[in-house]
Amino acid sequence: xxxxxxxxxxxxxxxxxxxxxxxxxxxxxxxxxxxxxLSKYSIVELRTGAKYYQGDKSPNTAEREQTGCSxxxxxHKGRNRHHLEYWxxxxxxxxxxxxxxxxxxxxxxxxxxxxxxxxxxxxxxEYKQSNPFIxxxxxxxxxxxxxxxxxxxxxxxxxYKLAEDGEEETFRYxxxxxxxxxxxxxxxx
Numbered sequence: 759x760x761x762x763x764x765x766x767x768x769x770x771x772x773x774x775x776x777x778x779x780x781x782x783x784x785x786x787x788x789x790x791x792x793x794x795x796l797s798k799y800s801i802v803e804l805r806t807g808a809k810y811y812q813g814d815k816s817p818n819t820a821e822r823e824q825t826g827c828s829x830x831x832x833x834h835k836g837r838n839r840h841h842l843e844y845w846x847x848x849x850x851x852x853x854x855x856x857x858x859x860x861x862x863x864x865x866x867x868x869x870x871x872x873x874x875x876x877x878x879x880x881x882x883x884e885y886k887q888s889n890p891f892i893x894x895x896x897x898x899x900x901x902x903x904x905x906x907x908x909x910x911x912x913x914x915x916x917x918y919k920l921a922e923d924g925e926e927e928t929f930r931y932x933x934x935x936x937x938x939x940x941x942x943x944x945x946x947x
Contacts, residue, residue: 760808767807767817770879771798777875782868784929786937790840790868797837806830814880840868842905858906863939866909867932870916874925888921912936 775795782791797803806829810817818828835843842858849857861869877889894917901910916936920928935941 760811763811764804764808766813767804767811770811770813771795771807774875774879777878778868778871781871781874781929785867785871785932787864787868787871790864791871794840794868794872795834795838797834800833802833803830839865840872842869842901842909845906845909846904854903856904858901858904858909860906861909863912863936866912867916867936869913870920870932873913873917874920887924891917891921 775798778794779791782788782794798807806821807817810820810824812820818831818834821830822828835841838844839861842861845859845861846856847859849855873890873894877893878885881889891914894914898905898910898914916928916932919931923931931941
């Protein structure tokens with residue numbers, strides 16, 4: 759574990775948290791903006807960050823590739839409600855096994871803010887407002903029954919709106935329509 763990589767990783771975390779906080783504040787989720795991803799400062803998550811730091815993607819991926827699983831990710835997803843994996847439970851239908859529970863809207867919105875911030879953090883000057891939607895589209899087939907359909911539909915809708923209408927309009931829409939319960943989600947993509 760390199761001390762320099764630890765410092766780089768903390769700088770990446772701080773920048774990511776700052777971006778998420780800005781986004782959450784714009785939609786009115788002040789508490790979530792302040793408390794977002796605090797587990798990243800835990801020993802287990804920092805250790806992975808320092809050991810597998812790359813600067814352009816999550817160190818959890820590198821840890822998983824090398825060891826077969828990511829202790830940091832297992833720790834992180836169990837403590838942060840804005841991750842769909844936090845909401846996996848046994849289905850009430852005994853034949854189904856594990857399924858995704860419907861996430862409260864405020865955590866789907868935080869997930870949206872998190873994904874936008876992660877793209878900005880890793881893509882830097884290459885970032886475009888369509889990138890979070892494109893990234894989601896490339897990987898959504900992996901979620902299967904683990905992402906509740908309504909929660910996935912809302913996230914996809916918000917990412918699409920960002921790609922089409924930009925940040926200012928999307929944040930306004932989330933604050934005034936989504937979080938107030940006025941919006942009706944219609945799939946356009």
